[in-house]
Amino acid sequence: MRAALNPSDQALLLRSMEIPTAGPLEVGADGPAPRLWEAQREYAKAAGELGFRVVRHAPADPADLDRPGVPETVRAAAADPRFLAEQPSLVLRLGPDEVPRERTVMFNVHLDTVAGNPPVSFDGKVFRGRGAIDAKGPAVALLAGVRAALERSERVGRDSAVIVQAVAGEEGGAMGVLGTRPLVERGYVGRLNVFCEPTSGRFSPRSTASMTARVSVRGDDAIDDRPHTGHNASVLSGFLAQRMGRLLDSYAGSGAVCVAGLWTGTLHNRVYGGGDLLFNLSYGDAETGRVLEAAVTEAFETALTEFVAEFSDTTLFARTARDARRITRLDWPKRGLPVLDDHDTRGHDLLRRAGVPEWPADEPGRRGSPTRARSSWAPVTWPPTGRTATTSPPACPTSTGSPRRWPVY
Structure with a gap:
């Protein structure tokens, strides 16, 4: 009817x-x-x-x-x-x-x-x-x-x-x-x-439920005349987005993995020392949620280690690489939902x-x-x-x- x-x-x-x-x-x-x-x-x-x-x-x-x-x-x-x-x-x-x-x-x-x-x-x-x-x-x-x-x-x-x-x-x-x-x-x-x-x-x-992971960079800004003196959150966050996305690709079959917003700033003549990178991950059962959470944590650690190794000998980003672990953290604005x-x-x-x-x-x-x-x-x-x-x-x-x-x- x-x-x-x-x-x-x-x-x-x-x-x-x-x-x-x-x-x-x-x-x-x-x-x-x-x-x-x-x-x-x-x-x-x-x-x-x-x-x-x-x-x-x-x-x-x-x-x-x-x-x-x-x-x-x-x-x-x-x-x-x-x-x-x-x-x-x-x-x-x-x-x-x-x-x-x-x-x-x-x-x-x-x-x-x-x-x-x-x-x-x-x-x-x-x-x-x-x-x-x-x-x-x-x-x-x-x-x-x-x-x-x-x-x-x-x-x-x-x-x-x-x-x-x-x-x-x-x-x-x-x-x-x-x-x-x-x-x-x-x-x-x-x-x-x-x-x-x-x-x-x-x-x-x-x-499904979803959780949000956030990678935050909180370093020092710099001006474009002396870009090497600051922490470049754009380069660091961009590298982490690329590497973490690649590492998490294998989990796309068990839950939706979305490499989402990346924000540092809007000006062309400034090195931004702070920024945020967001991931949204959905899961159909609690165990899959726990597996995805652990996978994100592992991908973050791996990508951060690779960034330090890749950029420590550069002119522009050596300070960013040296301090990367101190200024970068992973947290969860949303997780554990049923x-x-x-x-x-x-x-x-x-x-x-x-x-x-x-x-x-x-x-x-x-x-x-x-x-x-x-x-x-x-x-x-x-x-x-x-x-x-x-x-x-x-x-x-x-x-x-x-x-x-x-x-x-």
């Missing part, structure tokens, strides 16, 4: 996309404040017409971020009280509180987006705008699916319950620590828990019977459109979680009177 967006759904999606909701991790501390409260209230109002009620609408507590596993970028940003105050999460419930978790399904969506505000439009077939695919579109499509389920069975919302988490901080690299994790730990979960991600209409019981790996096949069987195919185990994860379900058959482990157009009408299938997935993202 598929449910199309009706005119009120279409209007809700267009209004939602008009409201900028990119958070501070996306736009920066000096960027515009997200209007997430407003967007979530609009969503809650529409959901209320189906019988949903708001059971929580609030930001995470500061204590939620004062614990292991919180990315460094989040810790730093949260020093400003506005960081949490402007990023609430919304929890909706359809059905009495007395309905037990065993008869509850939870859907996790998000109304925050990546940065940028492209024009919003709908030509009768295609929605265009920030969030059309990720993830205001599927959030609205979910309501259409619930509506279809209610029309199909009076037991939905009476004998079974639906929870919707509309979380903050999905974008920007917060990895769920200020949105999903606090809600899960407060008990807003079901027997079947579905997390919204683009996967061409398939479900996956697995989700993966989602659901081994209870009952939820998988339920989704298959509902007509949702499984993401092939040997096919690497990717971000695309339309959407998938990322499923977890309780107990749930909180998962870590530029597209602008989606076709209409989005479909929201239902199964045995219960909402299951929206195939549009």
